[in-house]
Amino acid sequence: MKKPVSRRLVLGAASAAVIAPWVTAPAWAQNFPSRPITLIVPWPAGGSTDRHLRTLAEIASTHLGQPIVVDNRPGAGGTLGPGTMALQARPDGYTIAQFPLGMLRMPHMQRTNWHPINDFSFILGVSGYTFGFVVRADSPYKTFQDYVEAARKDPGKIDYGSTGTGTSPHLLMEEVAAAVGIKLNHVPFRGNADLMQAVLGGHVSAGSDATGWDRFVDAGQMRLLLTFGEQRTKRWPDVPTARDLGYNVVSQSPYGLVGPKGMDPAVVRTLHDAFKKAMEDPRHLEVLAQLNQDMWYRNSEDYRAWAVTTFEKDRQLIERLGLAAR
Known part of the structure; x- marks a missing residue:
């Protein structure tokens, strides 16, 4: 004969079932990572960002004790990969992504x-x-003045390529065009590698991009007309900045790493610590020097605060350039 199950026992079991996942979460986080991690790089393989993050991921994997697999997912000006991750990936720390500045701009330009x-x-x-x-x-x-004068003579006919609509290379050129009163023909590409091949092949007459062009400039295959930093670069000191030429257009376009919302703080901290150590590694610093990039370390809280501020600031920029969604 079966003994009756008390109401208290049933309620206690139900409560345990609800509480259990939260009780075990810290233990699960302490075991992180127990398998390979995927890092989404939202640009084609071979470009400057891919070169940088592959090295950083390789170094960070030694601190995590698990491989970090780079997954190139180009498209939508660098927003396709992180956006897809946000919608589809579990917030368990095993899928993370680069977060390019375009992520804070695209929502102002389209839904x-x-x-x-x-x-x-x-x-x-x-x-x-x-x-x-x-x-x-x-x-x-x-x-660069030769290029500007050609655009004055043929409005809308002189083209240039960038790594995608809404990316910094695109908006920088649109700022310059607005400042001097010219109209350019913008041709978006999926990433640096595709754009550089188009410039070399003569499919577009110029390219606006990050330092993925460095090897071609140094090899004498391309000519660098200007840069957009605060100061001239150490590597190409004879090349003027946009500011040198009278255009008040400056950008560094900072980026970092993110995961889906809802990640356990302990997992975020583990990833943060591993990548922070990797950033300080001499091999990583050497790659940054090759790409003429600077460190831009921000901890998790400061990085989020920067993103909140920049999201609003870039809304004003996009509205000023007439690129806001209608």
């Missing part, structure tokens, strides 16, 4: 099904780009 602040867990800020404007070595444009 997105993710929010750049609310749908992400911010891990740490890492670095920023040196942007420049290049043409092929045999281009008729010997200086």
Whole structure:
């Protein structure tokens, strides 16, 4: 004969079932990571960001004790990969992504099904780009002023490529065009590697991008007409900045690493600590020097605070350039 089950026992079991996941979460977080981690790089393989983050991930994996697999997912100006992660990946720390500045701009330009602040867990800020404007070595444009004058003569006919609509290389050129009163023909590409091949092949007359052009400039295949930093670069000191030429257009376009919203703080801290150590590694510093990039370390809290402020600031920029969604 079965004994009756008391109401107290049933309620106690139900409560335990609800509480159990929260009780075991810290133990699960302490065991992180127990398998490989995927790092989404939202640009094609071979570009400057891919070169940088592959090295950083390789170093960080030694501190985590697990491999970090780079997954290149280009598209939508660098927002496709992180946006897809936010919607589909579990917040367990095993899928993270680079967070390019375009993530804080695209929602102002078109409707997105993710929010750049609310749908992400911010891990740490890492670095920023040196942007420049290049043409092929045999281009008729010997200086940036030559390019501007050509655009004055043929409004809307003189083209340039960038790594995508809404990216910093695109908006920097649109700021310059607005400042001097010219109209350019913008051609977006999926990433640095595709853009550089288009410039080399003569499919576009110029390219606005981060230092993925460095090897081509140093090899004499491309000519660097200007850069967009606060100061001239150490590597190409003879090349003027946009500010040198009278354009008050400066950008570093900082980026970092994020995961889906709702990540356990202990997991975020583990990832933060491993990548922070990797950032200080001499091999990583060497790659940054090759790409003419600076460290831009921000801890998780400061990185999120920066993103909140920048999201609002860039809304004003996009509205001023007439690129806001209608």
